[in-house]
Structures are given as structure tokens and as C-alpha cells.
Amino acid sequence: MLDRTKPVWDHEIAELLRSRLQDSTMSPKSFGRILDALMKAEDAEALRIAKQVVVAAKHASPQELKKPIQAALELVTRNPSEGWKVIWPVVQTNDDFAKHLFSHYAIDPFSADAVLFLDGLGANELAEWYIWLSEHTALADGDEPRRPSALGGFEMHHSNNGWYWLSTTILNRIILSGLPGSVEAVRRLDRIVPDHKLKPVVSITQEVAREKAWMPPSPSELIELVSGSSPGTIDGGIKKPRDLESETIPGTGKVDTKPTLAARLAEAEKVSDLKLRDMYVAVIRYQWYFAELRELKIATKKHQTPDLLKQRFPDFELWAILERADIADIIDGAFTPGRFSWSLIKRLNGLDGKDDRTLKNYRRALRAAGISV
Secondary structure, eight states: OGGGSGGGOOHHHHHHHHHHHTOTTSOHHHHHHHHHHHHHTTOHHHHHHHHHHHHGGGGOOGGGOHHHHHHHHHHHHHOHHHHHHHHHHHHHHOHHHHHHHHHHHHSOTTSHHHHHHHHTSOHHHHHHHHHHHHHHOOOOTTOOOOOOEEETTEEEOOOHHHHHHHHHHHHHHHHHHOOTTHHHHHHHHHHHOGGGOOHHHHHHHHHHHHHHHOOOOOHHHHHHHHHTOOTTBOGGGOBOGGGEEEEEOTTTOOEEEEEOHHHHHHHHTTOOOHHHHHHHHHHHHHHHHHHHHHHHHHHTTTOOSHHHHHHHSTTOGGGGTOOHHHHHHHHHTOOOHHHHHHHHHHHHHTOOSOTTTHHHHHHHHHHHTTOOO
16 A cells, blocks of 8 residues: 555655554554655654654563564664664663664675665774674574574574674674774774684774775876885976975085975965865875885885884874874885875875775866866
């Protein structure tokens, strides 16, 4: 019946369906179908009712969970990240609600519903889910999977294998997605569930994040790479006047001019368009860190400790933004300067756009505005 209402959908039909949602005698199955129809029509009142039903389940008994689970599934299907904000407080309070809801995904972690949900969550949300599973679904050694028990059309999943594969799928999503915050999420998991031995996974996650963030160098950067020229120079190694800072060389009276990141960033501050200014700053920093990382890449063949590198390059801007894990990667020498540099920019700016296009789009927009990059 509901699939026939779309061509004649109007306010009165929507109002009728909303009133049915609040009918306590309605079956969970009918409740779910009506809610689905309203949510597909982007009905704001239905969204409010769904959230209200889920929030009210914090202290509900197992017998009262049928409609809240239907509502929760609708919320996370329509908007996984926003839906998570509604269900997570209830998950933390009501174990029965959580296990019945998550059973929907544990039965088949590779289903379309599961993939849609996982793809819509951020690294921190996925980490919360993984931690919850590690604390609530472990079975004793030797436990055998049992037949699922039904609840409102959904099954309570008791199989150790199902929970295991759901946890594994969530962890793989964190590692392989390159999501902002994925590295910190894995570090957090390693701290909270140390028996899972995730420390080696941190380096894998870092490399994946850098690969996702990497952009090929521009033609000008390739020329710099081959010629050995440094940031703030143009063809032939001649320094750009706007990037120079003068200082007197002690004991000589001579003036030494050298480019500084601060000078370049000050130039970016003159751009009146705030969006273009942010792009300009990101590209400037990327180019600067790229050049410094390129030198560090070579230097690590001789300087094998952070102290030695800092003594060799005391004025590098990188030292102010690198985390301990970043320095460890540099010491290992197993990094690509371009990928590493852009991953730092993404972390500094909280960028979460498509990694393979963001830097290119920035450069294109700046050139279109007449800004040389």
C-alpha cells in the first residue's frame, strides 16, 4: 500500500502516517515500513520521532526494543554519522539494544547495509564500535555458535565467528580507508585493547593514509627536484624578492638573504578571499615541507637519530609540527616526500576531501585567480 502513495503524496497523507507511528498498538514491522516511507520522503517530523524512539530506549527492556531497533536502523541508513550520534549513547547504556542492533551487521558484515553504514562513519566512530565489540562480544574458548534468537524481525547473533568478522571488517575499514584521524584511532585501539597487538598496524595505517593523500609533484616541483633548487626560488636558483629575509652575517658586515616560510605565509595573508587564502597557505606549506622532507630523505642515510637530524637541520619548519611517530618514519627513511608532506597538510587543516584531487584543485583555483603557485 505504501509504495502506491508516492504519486499522490501530500501533507494529509504524511500527517496520517505520522499519527500511525505513535500508535502503541502498531506492530514493529508496520512501524518500520511507515517510518521508512516517511524517511524516504525526507519528512522532518518522522526524523524527530525516530530519534525520540531510539533515545527513549536507554533503559528499555528486551521486550520493548523492537521499534527502537527499527528506528535506529532507519537513522543509520539515511545518515550513518548523524545516526551514530543518536544510537551511541543508547548503546553505552543498554547492552540488549546494542547487541540486537549490531547483530543486524554481524550476521553478514559484508552486506550492503553493513558496507553503507561502515563507509559513512569516521575513524573515531569506527574505533568506538570496535572497542565496544572487544568488550562485549568475546566468548570463552570452546564456545560454539548457537542458533540466533528472533527479536522483532531481527536476530540476536550469538556466533563468535559473526562478531569476529564484524570486528575485523571495522578494523580493516579504519586501516585501509585513509580517513582523517585513522592513525590516531589505531593508536587509541592499541592503548585500550593491548591484547589485540595492534602496534604494528599503526605504521601500516600511516603509510595507507599517506598513499591516499599523495599527489604527484607539479612540473615546477619536478624541475626543483632535478635541479636541486629550494623553496622560494625560480628558474636558475634566483630567489624571489618577496620571500627573502635579510640578516647580517656576524663579523663580516655582509647581508645574507634567505627565504622563510613566515615570509611566504605573510604573502598569503594579503589575499582577501578567505577561501583562496586557505588554499594558498596549504599549497605554500606543502611545497615547503616537501623540500625539507626531500633533504631529510637523503640525510637519513647518514644521520640515524632524531637529535643528529635536528643538529644537521636546526631551522627546519617541520620540527614544529611532527609527531613522534612521524619522526620515527623519517628515521626509517621509508617515506615519499610528496605523500608525507600532503598528509601533514591534511592533518593540520583537517582536510577530508578526495585525496587524489584536493591539491590539484587548490592549484587550479589559485592559478585561475592569478596567484602563482
